[in-house]
Amino acid sequence: MSSSTVLWASLRSSPSTGLRGHQKPLIPSSSVRRRWGGSCWDRGRKILCACTAPPRNWGDGPPSLDTYNSSISKNLGVGNDVRDEHDILIECRDVHKSFGDKQILRGVSFKIRHGEAVGIVGPSGTGKSTVLKIMAGLLAPDKQGEVFICGRKRHGLVSDEEISGLRIGLVFQSAALFDSLTVRENVGFLLYENSKMSEDRIAELVAENLAAVGLKGVEDRLPSELSGGMKKRVALARSLIFDNTKEVVEPEVLLYDEPTAGLDPIASTVVEDLIRSVHMKGEDALGKPGKIASYVVVTHQHSTIKRAVDRLLFLYEGRIVWEGMTHEFTTSTNPIVRQFASGSLDGPIKY
Numbered sequence: 001m002s003s004s005t006v007l008w009a010s011l012r013s014s015p016s017t018g019l020r021g022h023q024k025p026l027i028p029s030s031s032v033r034r035r036w037g038g039s040c041w042d043r044g045r046k047i048l049c050a051c052t053a054p055p056r057n058w059g060d061g062p063p064s065l066d067t068y069n070s071s072i073s074k075n076l077g078v079g080n081d082v083r084d085e086h087d088i089l090i091e092c093r094d095v096h097k098s099f100g101d102k103q104i105l106r107g108v109s110f111k112i113r114h115g116e117a118v119g120i121v122g123p124s125g126t127g128k129s130t131v132l133k134i135m136a137g138l139l140a141p142d143k144q145g146e147v148f149i150c151g152r153k154r155h156g157l158v159s160d161e162e163i164s165g166l167r168i169g170l171v172f173q174s175a176a177l178f179d180s181l182t183v184r185e186n187v188g189f190l191l192y193e194n195s196k197m198s199e200d201r202i203a204e205l206v207a208e209n210l211a212a213v214g215l216k217g218v219e220d221r222l223p224s225e226l227s228g229g230m231k232k233r234v235a236l237a238r239s240l241i242f243d244n245t246k247e248v249v250e251p252e253v254l255l256y257d258e259p260t261a262g263l264d265p266i267a268s269t270v271v272e273d274l275i276r277s278v279h280m281k282g283e284d285a286l287g288k289p290g291k292i293a294s295y296v297v298v299t300h301q302h303s304t305i306k307r308a309v310d311r312l313l314f315l316y317e318g319r320i321v322w323e324g325m326t327h328e329f330t331t332s333t334n335p336i337v338r339q340f341a342s343g344s345l346d347g348p349i350k351y
């Protein structure tokens with residue numbers, strides 16, 4: 001996704017919520033419907049998986065795979081991993097994706113484990129956003145390639161009704177909040193639509209989630225009355241809120257597409273810290289542990305790489321050609337990574 005505007009919206013799918021997107025609301029609830037005079041939208045279907053996803057501290061993660069050899073990279077993260085497999089929330093295995101005759105992904109394989117903070121980097125147009133959409137179930141891989149959610153293969157898109165247990169949220173860099181809805185209606189939209197909770201309870205949860213991202217007293221405002229940074233926080237709150245009356249609350253993975261693109265350095269830092277704060281290893285603005293089990297950030301920004309993620313996957317020419325811990329990125333001897341990290345014109349990446 002390479003929109004130049006940097007606005008967040010969220011897409012969330014879960015057994016109770018259905019697909020929700022950055023476009024228009026699906027089937028507006030009574031309160032939301034009042035403001036939404038347009039046509040009804042099909043309710044999205046559900047991402048699912050049966051998954052216990054035991055929390056696990058991954059420590060320092062895997063050693064870096066510092067090789068410029070795409071045939072080796074083909075199998076990175078798959079098949080030769082002897083660590084516990086039970087904490088894998090999402091796995092892409094040999095994923096291929098073409099648009100028409102243009103082949104974008106040529107065998108992408110990686111695993112996202114419970115508790116991880118992972119970045120996907122790589123040159124423009126190399127397919128990073130495509131990978132996020134495939135993880136979210138918005139795009140299906142070509143015939144070659146599989147996506148596993150908590151160990152169970154997803155067939156097709158976000159419609160595998162037989163799988164349950166993992167919520168996946170996608171926070172878009174572009175696509176705004178619903179302009180005609182208040183902040184309360186935007187943040188609570190998922191619950192107004194899909195839960196049996198009372199409006200009062202939803203309002204309480206909205207306030208709580210706004211507070212968690214450092215926003216208070218903005219519930220009655222319209223998006224047009226917010227600054228750009230506030231809109232991002234509102235969109236993040238919308239991706240965090242969930243129906244806490246359910247007996248089982250599934251872990252959530254958040255996928256961020258270029259969350260800091262176009263921001264000044266200080267605004268970027270605020271967003272990077274916010275991403276950390278809502279992660280289970282972080283602490284939100286209320287001082288409570290974050291709710292997000294794992295997240296994946298697509299980014300070009302060095303500050304975001306350094307500050308917001310622990311492990312990196314480098315995507316180039318349709319494959320993961322390097323993976324390693326964030327601190328290994330700038331010292332890598334892989335010519336692709338070295339060129340990218342230094343911004344040099346000399347090297348294997350041609351523009």
Ligand SMILES: Nc1ncnc2c1ncn2[C@@H]1O[C@H](COP(=O)(O)OP(=O)(O)OP(=O)(O)O)[C@@H](O)[C@H]1O
Binds near residue numbers: 001099125128130131
């Ligand atoms: N729905 C689509 N139909 C046709 N082509 C597409 C579609 N989505 C993406 N592409 C193409 O696939 C390629 C990869 O796009 P993608 O947005 O995934 O790259 P990216 O690595 O995220 O790029 P950037 O860093 O510039 O945002 C691009 O050439 C893009 O034009």
